Amino acid sequence: MFELKILSHFSAAHQLTMVAKKCENLHGHNWKVEVCVKGERLNDAGVLVDFGILKSYVKEIMDRLDHRFLNELPDLENIPPSSENLAVYIAENLQAMIDEPGVVVSKVTTWESDDACATYFP
């Protein structure tokens, strides 16, 4: 089994209710994102997926989130934009883009600060 990891980032604003009171106020984060994909078979070029292709998929997803007010994104309608839900969103959207047979998203971690992150294992 092989696992690849891509690092990326986006900056966005959000509000969260039912968490810490201060999170109800409009505020933002510079999210750091770690994305892992796994698979058993290498292609004829000796790679699971070209890092460049993987980065381009992840960049496309980051562009949908970057400099947005996440609570108003149609893609996240009625979904609280917590770090957990953002990890799910990134994982599901990336999986839908991956064309390579046998390659699956294995883990997405969203760091909303230097000391707090959420990880989703699809």
Ligand SMILES: Nc1nc2c(c(=O)[nH]1)N=C([C@H](O)[C@H](O)COP(=O)(O)OP(=O)(O)OP(=O)(O)O)CN2
């Ligand atoms: N499980 C989660 N808990 C919280 C999330 C989340 O996405 N998942 N998000 C928040 C808020 O986004 C909030 O902005 C961050 O809160 P918090 O870490 O408590 O605040 P600070 O970054 O200011 O850190 P301090 O340690 O308080 O300085 C809250 N919880």
Ligand SMILES: [Zn+2]
């Ligand atoms: Zn926040």
